[in-house]
Amino acid sequence: MADLSINFAGIKAPNPFWLASAPPTNSGYQVMKAFDQGWGGAVWKTLGVPVVNVSSRYGGMNYRESRMVGFNNIELITDRPLKDNLKEIEEVKKHFPDHAVIASLMVESREEWHQIIRDCENAGADGLELNFGCPHGMCERGMGSAVGQEPEVLKTIVSWVKEVAQTPVIVKLTPNITDVTEPAVAAKEGNGDAISLINTIQSLMGVDLDNFVCYPNVDGASTNGGYCGPAVKPIALNMIKSCAQHPDVNLPISGIGGIENWRDAVEHILLGAGCVQVCTAVMHYGFGIIREMIPGIDRYMDEKGFKTIDEMVGKALPNTKTWENLNLKYKVVADINEDKCIQCQLCYIACEDGAHQAIGLPDEDSRVPYIIEENCVGCNLCAIVCPVEGCITMERKDDGSQSITWKERTAKGDIPTTFNDPLAGGIGHWIPEPIEALKKGKK
Amino acid sequence: MAEFSRPQSEEAFEKNFAQIKPLMNETQAYYESSRCLFCYEAPCVNACPTGIDIPLFIRQINTGNALGAAKTIYDANYFGNACGKVCPTEVLCEGACVYIHQDVKAIEIGRLQSFATTKAIVDHEQLFTPGADNGKKVAVIGAGPAGISCACELRLKGYVVDIYEAKEKPSGLTIYGVAPYKIRNEEVLTEVDYLKRQLGFHINYNHPIDSKEIVEQLEEDYGAIFLGIGLGETNNIELPGEDLENCLGAVEYIEALRMRHHEVGFGNKVVVLGAGNTAMDAASESARMGAEKVVLAYRRSKEQMRAYEFEYDLAKSVGVKGLFNVSPIEIVGDGKVEGVKFIRTKNENGKLTTVPNSEFLEPCDMVIRATGQSKLVEFLSNIQGLELDNLDRIKVNYKNYQTTNAQYFAGGDAVNGGVEVVNAVAEGKIAALGIDKFLMSNE
Structure with missing residues (x-):
């Protein structure tokens, strides 16, 4: 004791x-x-x-x-x-x-x-x-x-x-x-x-x-x-x-x-x-x-x-650090355990409407959503909304060998500084065309 | 000693036939609605024949907007209150609830539905206003769920609707055929009244359409006619002794029970022939009427029963005994039923055969035949060009429920062979939309 x-x-x-x-x-x-x-x-x-x-x-x-x-x-x-x-x-x-x-x-x-x-x-x-x-x-x-x-x-x-x-x-x-x-x-x-x-x-x-x-x-x-x-x-x-x-x-x-x-x-x-x-x-x-x-x-x-x-x-x-001291190389991606999934699709709609459109729905036969890995920014939202403990986990994808913080990148001058800076973090990240929204049903 | 004592009064009857889905109180409804996950493309909605937006109405209950919830329900299903009680939710909406994948109890959707709709009914909430008179008239034959649903929808569109009902009460099997522990007579009637007050269709009771002349008159008076005629009496089984006293058809027995409650005749030892949902109801009801022994006899195996598993469980829970692989060969008695002679059966290479020398007598004082209902073939022969399928069901185009006689539309048991109230409600509404299109394009 x-x-x-x-x-x-x-x-x-x-x-x-x-x-x-x-x-x-x-x-x-x-x-x-x-x-x-x-x-x-x-x-x-x-x-x-x-x-x-x-x-x-x-x-x-x-x-x-x-x-x-x-x-x-x-x-x-x-x-x-x-x-x-x-x-x-x-x-x-x-x-x-x-x-x-x-x-x-x-x-x-x-x-x-x-x-x-x-x-x-x-x-x-x-x-x-x-x-x-x-x-x-x-x-x-x-x-x-x-x-x-x-x-x-x-x-x-x-x-x-x-x-x-x-x-x-x-x-x-x-x-x-x-x-x-x-x-x-x-x-x-x-x-x-x-x-x-x-x-x-x-x-x-x-x-x-x-x-x-x-x-x-x-x-x-x-x-x-x-x-x-x-x-x-x-x-x-x-x-x-x-x-x-x-x-x-x-x-x-x-x-x-x-x-x-x-x-x-x-x-x-x-x-x-x-x-x-x-x-x-x-x-x-x-x-x-x-x-x-x-x-x-x-x-x-x-x-x-x-x-x-x-x-x-x-x-x-x-x-517990300031944001600028967090490792920008750390990368996690969501993973759905199909056996645990209860098919509520809350992860799908949360990601689709509330985050990064990185979860897809399969065709007719199944209701278990899947992760579109290249779109997943590792935000955790799906894991947070999932009602099943341990069904969606965030899996580490980087090998842990690299680390660079905003502070370090700032010191090196390696940060976006202008409105259309090519160093913007979201460049290359897939975003659907706005008009695609109107092709979806009202659910 | 029987599980239930024979009810001698209305109070005792009510007790024996206590509601299995009783009305929720505010707290129960609040807690239960709190549990709903608000699934995306919710499976419960897809499982509902009327497609009620279930997550929405549950959320409305949870936000203190039960009347809004009632509107959501009634917009999809005019028998919203009755369906909450009589639907086999275990195999429909609740059976599709994602919680089941987690071994968590499904949301009690049926009871929540009754909660919201009861509130609207009790509050006399005006949810619907009839459409402006469009000068057209439609006749509906049969004031069952299909007919009333069809009538409601047509009234919204401004048609004058006259319903012709052979019996003295509306709602068909909802009042005459459903087990009393699922819904009370006054609940059924109150809902129909509620709809009638808002939408103003006319019901002509005790008004059978039973001759070619009347049919022709209707054809002349109305632009379109909807057939919501349901099914006929219990099929005969063509057995010796079938005409003995106390050998009853299940549909007829249940109707008598619903109308006369504790005053209806009863048996002490009851044999129910059949293994569909009506057989389960008849067996359960016999037990609740105080029978000492209720035997459910089926010629095939337990696994082959057509009844829902939960209905068999419900029957077993009140003491009903299953007797499988037995085929009745004679109903024995002198004036009155004294027993049923059975022969045992077995499955031989997928074929049902009898076991030689296996006859035995099951003594009883009442036999209930739950052997399916007949089709109203004779009546339907009055309508020119109306085709039936090989099971004598009215042929329709499933897009609009129009029959092979363009002036006639049909829905409910007469079309689907006898399914659930909710199916009839859904079909009646689709038919109404079909009628509207038909009459408007005929201008």
């Missing part, structure tokens, strides 16, 4: 699975229940001057029979008095001294920051997370993502915090920004101890077609909320990678965004997260999902020979 315990920027926890600051960490009751079921840490629902919330707060995005592929909320920070929260933090720590309790904070003035930090640390918090990410409601009042979008302001506040903080300070970043590494660098410059990302993405969940009101509907009106859930994972992974690879950030990262099972968690870790935070999946299925996550990551680590979480952190980073 691998050692799942972590020391994240000085915060110790029995495992890397933490609850993100959100409704599941609204109370000591919930956090205690989560710890009892196996969660390693919890970032408390953001503390500050208590708010007043609206009724009708969440929206879900379903994809076919899958519910809550995406999720958003317009809930604000805690609406409970600070003293109640502090009392409960103290009680949780008394029962679970080895678990990580992190106080998420959002206040305005330097004095308020100082006061709330002292209070939380006195209550036994193991660390602090500064909420510079919330993209709804609070940002209208100059807090949350309004801070995360202004690196200079962010840096100033982090430095205020560090004036008094005795415990590690995690700066939570907003993805609602062009370059997430800018606030990440600012967090570092302000002497923050770690960053966490991503907070939710500003969103509208959809519009009610009958009354023209977006979801969630608050008495005939709605507002933009924060988007999260499984659908945001790719965005989170990219931002985590960007921060992990940035030479001036160099801070431990707590990965957040679309984590629902051990696989999602491992992906975050492989791209540089030292621990992960989960919210939507718990809001969907309850704390019990931890039962799947811990044995899942444990078995994976045993299989791969990882003894600690730290050994895994960032393992995929060296293989």
Whole structure:
């Protein structure tokens, strides 16, 4: 059995699975229940001057029979008095001294920051997370993502915090920004101890077609909320990678965004997260999902020979490069396994209408499509749309002996530079005449 | 003890004859429609005699547009609701579903079809408007699926259509001949009503066309005549004892059952002669009527049965026993049926022969002959120049279903010898297009 315990920027926890600051960490009751079921840490629902919330707060995005592929909320920070929260933090720590309790904070003035930090640390918090990410409601009042979008302001506040903080300070970043590494660098410059990302993405969940009101509907009106859930994972992974690879950030990262099972968690870790935070999946299925996550990551680590979480952190980073450093000589071509094919012809129409016209249909007797190898650019689309696992595979065609990147070709002056440059990559690639389109049926 | 107790009330009958393809609820329809792959040139469409755009209507259900789905269905098939229930989908659309190649359950196309069309019927959705009166009249003989389909299509084109029906209810075998666990009487009638309300064809019930004089009058009154007359009574098998009480024809027995439900006569020990789909229905129905023993006797081997495999499975599932390679030689009884005397048969070099001295008596109190229906040869002899093929089926040109008498068109069982409701619907529609072309070019 691998050692799942972590020391994240000085915060110790029995495992890397933490609850993100959100409704599941609204109370000591919930956090205690989560710890009892196996969660390693919890970032408390953001503390500050208590708010007043609206009724009708969440929206879900379903994809076919899958519910809550995406999720958003317009809930604000805690609406409970600070003293109640502090009392409960103290009680949780008394029962679970080895678990990580992190106080998420959002206040305005330097004095308020100082006061709330002292209070939380006195209550036994193991660390602090500064909420510079919330993209709804609070940002209208100059807090949350309004801070995360202004690196200079962010840096100033982090430095205020560090004036008094005795415990590690995690700066939570907003993805609602062009370059997430800018606030990440600012967090570092302000002497923050770690960053966490991503907070939710500003969103509208959809519009009610009958009354023209977006979801969630608050008495005939709605507002933009924060988007999260499984659908945001790719965005989170990219931002985590960007921060992990940035030479001036160099801070431990707590990965957040679309984590629902051990696989999602491992992906975050492989791209540089030292621990992960989960919210939507718990809001969907309850704390019990931890039962799947811990044995899942444990078995994976045993299989791969990882003894600690730290050994895994960032393992995929060296293989994540800028486009200009990818090998232009690498060549794959799709291959259809006729025995596995169920003859839906989705690969055919996807390639025909959506890509490179590199799949053909046979005559009457068969419905199994075939690859027109000379047209196949190896884009993967057919393999992605194919409903049968392992039916369409991408087979390597180059012998692996050659490598040249865009960067190298640029250095050699071997790149197209004019509109009709003979070096254009698509030259010689077969494209049907436009008029041929009208000879096909309307299907 | 029989599998089913004898139904003494309408409720008990409904229970014994519970629908095998019950109406889906919204959630079921949503989940099931979510599974459809939206195949290119979908095999299910090619397998449907009416060519319904199945992937499209399923996608419409999935996007909350069930009425649009109903329109897609009805545009191709006027018996969209009934066909969803009574079609042998296992060997048509669902049998062609690509999921089967993956050993995954086929999409329940039939039930989805009924779901969408039921919604349209219940909502009184107006899908069709009759065409502007073109001053021409067409007579349709027989208000079965072929005739009604033909009438609907002609009404769209502005013809006045009068249907002449010998019985008191419309839809032919859909109401008189289909097993009650496939569709309920009121469902059949409601759909015909729904079509009639929108398209306004006239049905003259209890109005047999049974003399040369009436035929000649029709020829004078109408530009064209469509023959959707179906088939006649169950063929006699020319066996001693055939006229005993409780020796019934399958078609007649099923009709009585459909009309009178639990009030129909029943047997405790039933022998069904034949192994086609009607035999399976008659056997299943006898079992559901509470018979202690139902034997399905066939003179050839199990492998040679004409019935669909799923129909035999359905019969077996209610306790019907197959008795193969037995040929009836006499129906025994004193006034009433008391048994069937059989002789065993065997296949000798591809020829069926009897086994000497192998006679035995199968005691029973009811015999149902499912030995095919007769052709209405006598009636057809009233029509001048109307040719029949060597099986006494009406000869037609399959492009437009015109008969050898140019004024007459025909479709359904009388032409195809007795297939499915869906085939009759398809043929009736093609014939309508043929009639339109015929009458318009006669101007």
